[in-house]
Amino acid sequence: MRKLKELCRWILRTDLSNRKIAEQLRCSSTTVGRYREILAEQGWDWPQIDSMDELALARKLNPSRYVSRKVFLEPDWSYIHREYQRPGVTLLLLHEEYACNLGERAMSETEFRRRYHRYARTRGLVMRQVRPPGQDLFLDFSGVRPYITDPATGKKQAVELFVAVMGASRKTFVYAVQSQKLPDWIDSNAQALRFFGGVPMYLVPDNLKAAVTRRTREDGPLINATYMEFASHYDTDIMPAGPRKPKHKAPVEIGVQLAQRWILARLRNRTFFSLDELNLAIAELTELLNNKPMRGCGDKSRNQLFEELDAPALRPLPNSAYEFAEWKLNITVGQDYHVAWHQHYYSVHHALVGRKVDLRAAARQVSIYLQGKRVATHQRDDTPGGFSTLEEHMPPAHRAYGRDSYETIAAWASQQRGAIATFFEQHVTHYGSAGRSFQAGRGLRALARQYGVDRLQAACARALIMNARSISSVKSMLKRGIECTELHGHEAANDDPIAHENVRGSGYYERE
Structure with a gap:
């Protein structure tokens, strides 16, 4: 009886008949009746049965079955198996180590070998697989x-x-x-x-x-x-x-x-x-x-x-073949709102700075995904160090800055008229570099936003009198608020961008 304790629980704790218990446990009603008689003769109740394990309970209920059976102390067969794999180790040696100090509880060498080989066979079991069609x-x-x-x-x-x-x-x-x-x-x-x-x-x-x-x-x-x-x-x-x-x-x-x-x-x-x-x-x-x-x-x-x-x-093939594409996962969007693929940089929306995105690079197209949703698509460009930037990904200030050109800056300066237009024209004539004048024009426009066009007109007029042609001089006047101050000895004026009241000037060295 494999579940002897379960059988005793049904007998002692329910009022079901032997036949009903046998149906529940899938055993013979005669077996249920026999164990009911044994429990009644012994006078045992459920707490006593519950405190015993299956082997102890079987010995109590069926003592005759265990009278002549000798109980051995089982070794750890997994340890025995590992040790047996080591060079020079034999089953005879392992049995001697096992039987040492066990006395009558130790099994014989023959029984030891028989049980070990039975264990070893269980480690080499092979399951025959049945492969369902098309799986x-x-x-x-x-x-x-x-x-x-x-x-x-x-x-x-x-x-x-x-x-x-x-x-x-x-x-x-x-x-x-x-x-x-x-x-x-x-x-x-x-x-x-x-x-x-x-x-x-x-x-x-x-x-x-x-x-x-x-x-x-x-x-x-x-x-x-x-x-x-x-x-x-x-x-x-x-x-x-x-x-x-x-x-x-x-x-x-x-x-x-x-x-x-x-x-x-x-x-x-x-x-x-x-x-x-x-x-x-x-x-x-x-x-x-x-x-x-x-x-x-x-x-x-x-x-x-x-x-x-x-x-x-088998399931049918799709209508189109797979287009090979490589992926790059968990890319952190940099402060420039671009991510790199093969040393080329592709833009995403500036709001995604610091987020983790995935990049998919196909033969002709690069797509960028945020949590599985596509957020940007670019034509693939493998130019090392190059940039592919979409205007809608840029913040407004960067977008305006990116649209700037020498022509737009020159047109802005011309629209302001007066000293601003004259100052920009002289800057172009003096330096002869469109790139340098482009940056200077941007500086003038930034000063106009910061200090106002009227103050900038006055500062540019003062700079023209001083023959000062650097943006730093104009910015210095606006910062100190001296754009409307009357000039004295302007013939000694220079283009020093740091000219202010703490600089002695050439007149100091002409004194006796």
């Missing part, structure tokens, strides 16, 4: 790689061999790509789905970086953002195999082995000068592999099983 597509790269040869130099270059296997039919797709990098990984997946003519419920890749960015004990696998977008486009999900768990993707492990033996071994003496040439030869041998009858499957081929099992269960 899993297993993906991996082969450890053994083919080569392509440079026709000019004769140098051989190793390339990667991608293998995809359907779970139910085990139909296999083999494809050579340049590398295991993200663009080649996405292209391989797209070629596989096109080959099978449909989309499975799950993509089951290994834990390569192109598929799984990182894996933690708490959060599990973090899927690469581009690969996640690829899966979303094809309306499927990604379920990576466990790290260092080849049994989780057994079909593709076998598929890789077959690709190495059935395809690479047959191509070992051939020379290929391009990936296209290599893939053409691989496709011919892959078709032969998928048409080969399999023992244990009624001599049906992978293609036949695919048509019967997987093909009807």
Whole structure:
């Protein structure tokens, strides 16, 4: 009786008949009656029964079963198993260490070996997986790689061999790509789905970086953002195999082995000068592999099983192929309201400064997302150090500043007329630099906003009398409020931007 305590609880704490209790516990009503008689003879109540464990209760209720049975003290079999793997350690030694000081509670060496081997067998159990049709597509790269040869130099270059296997039919797709990098990984997946003519419920890749960015004990696998977008486009999900768990993707492990033996071994003496040439030869041998009858499957081929099992269960392919795009996640928007991709800077709205955004870079377009919502789109520009700035992203002051040009500043100065226009014209004539005069004109406009046009007119008139041509001189007059002060000895005036009452001037040194 496995749940003896539960049986006693029903007998002692309910008024149900033996038959009703037997129905609840799925046992014989005769067994219930026998234990009811034993409990009545012993005079036990439920608190006494509740305080005992199952083994102690069984010994009390069925003493005859345990009279001749010897109880051994069980060792920690996981510890015994680990120690047995160490060099030089034998089961005889482990039994001697276990039996030391245990006396009669220690089991014999024979019993020790028998129980250890029973434990060891439980560690190697293999579950036979039943793969539902159309559910899993297993993906991996082969450890053994083919080569392509440079026709000019004769140098051989190793390339990667991608293998995809359907779970139910085990139909296999083999494809050579340049590398295991993200663009080649996405292209391989797209070629596989096109080959099978449909989309499975799950993509089951290994834990390569192109598929799984990182894996933690708490959060599990973090899927690469581009690969996640690829899966979303094809309306499927990604379920990576466990790290260092080849049994989780057994079909593709076998598929890789077959690709190495059935395809690479047959191509070992051939020379290929391009990936296209290599893939053409691989496709011919892959078709032969998928048409080969399999023992244990009624001599049906992978293609036949695919048509019967997987093909009807696959989802249809989307109307358009996936457009490859790379992602950059959790970028902090800088004070200049731009984010970088390949050393080129793209603007977002200035209100997003300090926020975390995601950037998606496709072949022709760069998009920026905030919490999954697109907030900016730019034409892609890979010019290093360049800027792509939309005017609507700029604050009003920056927008106005960005619209400035020499022509707009010159037009503003001309509209003010009087001393301001004359001062700007003389600045252009004196320095002969449109860039320098452009900045000077901006300075004049800023002073007009700060001090008013009338005061600026007076300051510019005084500067013209002094032959002062720097903006610093005009700003100094306005700051000290002397723009309307009468000049004395203006013939000695200079363009010193720091001229004020604390400077002695040339007249001081002419005194006797």
